[in-house]
Amino acid sequence: MLDTHALLWVLFEPGKLGRKTRAILTDPANPVHVSPVSYWEISLKFGLGKLELPGTDPSEIPAAASQIGLSEATLDPAILATFHRLPYAPDHRDPFDRLLIWQAIQRKYTLLSRERAMPFFKTHGLKFDW
Numbered sequence: 127m128l129d130t131h132a133l134l135w136v137l138f139e140p141g142k143l144g145r146k147t148r149a150i151l152t153d154p155a156n157p158v159h160v161s162p163v164s165y166w167e168i169s170l171k172f173g174l175g176k177l178e179l180p181g182t183d184p185s186e187i188p189a190a191a192s193q194i195g196l197s198e199a200t201l202d203p204a205i206l207a208t209f210h211r212l213p214y215a216p217d218h219r220d221p222f223d224r225l226l227i228w229q230a231i232q233r234k235y236t237l238l239s240r241e242r243a244m245p246f247f248k249t250h251g252l253k254f255d256w
């Protein structure tokens with residue numbers, strides 16, 4: 127599953143992706159998922175003026191992701207209702223990242239992310255790579 131920054135880089139700045147991440151993404155044996163949380167984060171930050179998407183509107187991103195073969199990761203009520211079980215990492219409380227982490231743990235997905243706090247969550251069941 128892609129972290130939000132990874133989704134944006136896949137769509138708009140693939141040169142920012144590392145060699146290992148590109149290999150993971152291009153291997154047909156690896157289904158790549160996008161969480162609805164990422165679409166919400168993009169839309170919210172765009173609306174607040176904290177994210178620029180030159181020539182693109184946030185409403186176009188789900189279709190663009192689907193066009194390149196990314197699938198939607200389901201976000202069901204059980205994941206949302208148990209979110210409180212995820213411990214807080216020191217110096218990292220971003221609610222979008224935390225929800226993506228919890229969703230990846232619950233779905234047993236590997237989260238593709240460059241966020242510095244990911245190692246903390248490894249002991250709580252997170253598989254991550256970059």
